Amino acid sequence: CDYQYATDLWDAGTIRRLHAAYVTALEVMASCPDGRIHSFSLLGAEDRALLDRRNATASPLPEPATVDALVRGQSRRVPDAIAIESGPRRWTYRQLEDWSDGIAGALAAAGVRADQPVGLFLKRSAELVACMLGTVKAGGGYFVLDPSYPAERLAFMVRDAGADAVVTRGEPPAWLASLGVPMITLAEVGRSAGERLPGGDRKSTRLNSSHITI
Numbered sequence: 001c002d003y004q005y006a007t008d009l010w011d012a013g014t015i016r017r018l019h020a021a022y023v024t025a026l027e028v029m030a031s032c033p034d035g036r037i038h039s040f041s042l043l044g045a046e047d048r049a050l051l052d053r054r055n056a057t058a059s060p061l062p063e064p065a066t067v068d069a070l071v072r073g074q075s076r077r078v079p080d081a082i083a084i085e086s087g088p089r090r091w092t093y094r095q096l097e098d099w100s101d102g103i104a105g106a107l108a109a110a111g112v113r114a115d116q117p118v119g120l121f122l123k124r125s126a127e128l129v130a131c132m133l134g135t136v137k138a139g140g141g142y143f144v145l146d147p148s149y150p151a152e153r154l155a156f157m158v159r160d161a162g163a164d165a166v167v168t169r170g171e172p173p174a175w176l177a178s179l180g181v182p183m184i185t186l187a188e189v190g191r192s193a194g195e196r197l198p199g200g201d202r203k204s205t206r207l208n209s210s211h212i213t214i
Contacts, residue, residue, distance in 0.1 A: 020044045068137045072097060086126040096130060103134025103167070103184075110182040112164045114139040119158050119166040121145040121176065127186055131167050140164065151175040 003015055021042040028040045043051065071093065074081070079094035091099070112118055118140045122128045128144070135142040143161055145154050155175045158166060165182040166172070172183050 017047070020047070066136070068100075068133060071100075071133060084126045084129055089126070091126060096133065099130045100133035100137055103131055103186075104137035106184050107135060107138040107140060107165060107167075110165045110184055112138050112140045116140050116164040117161040118142050119145045119161065119163045119181075121147060121154070121166055121168045121172075122186075123147055123169075127169060131186070135167075155179060 003019070005015055021044070024044050025040060025042050029035070032040075041048070071083070074083070075093040075097040080092050082090050083093040083096040084091040107118060112135075116139075118135045118138075120128060120131045120135070120142050122131060122144070123146075132142050143157070143163075145157060145166070149157075151173065152175075155178075158176070158179055158181060163181055165184060166176060167184045167186065168176065169186050171185070176183065
């Protein structure tokens with residue numbers, strides 16, 4: 001076939017590809033007259049091979065990162081970098097890792113099972129962050145019990161979730177004590193797990209079963 005075209009708009013290579021696509025379309029339609037147009041390909045064998053080569057970009061992806069794995073990685077790479085700031089107080093990634101490990105151990109000792117809910121009866125604080133991370137490490141799932149909520153609402157949330165345990169900062173309130181749910185208190189011994197202010201000499205200690213109130 002001979003084509004006449006504007007050479008300032010098209011080059012010979014483009015015209016050859018258009019010609020090949022046109023011929024391919026005619027051949028496909030002739031071989032499948034009842035086929036739907038949207039199912040026809042205008043690419044010839046050469047163009048299809050080129051497209052396949054350029055799209056051969058598959059590569060193995062890393063395993064999805066988890067929150068606890070990311071924090072653990074940070075604690076190994078930059079252990080003394082600041083992870084949490086709360087007012088004038090700061091905790092490094094190493095301290096957060098130790099702190100949350102202790103909380104995870106306490107939850108496991110309390111009988112928290114994999115994928116089971118754990119209530120966190122805490123205000124927004126560094127303690128809440130450490131407890132969230134500790135719950136994930138223990139294999140559970142956390143839900144926050146805002147202390148500003150009415151007691152009836154909080155009790156309903158714990159019962160409705162079927163919580164395996166509830167973490168509190170100090171002595172549990174009356175509404176919680178009456179539910180018969182295992183409780184972990186963070187008063188004194190709880191916060192010492194992983195807590196060490198920069199320049200301080202307090203050693204981190206892990207929570208154990210003696211810190212759990214059932």
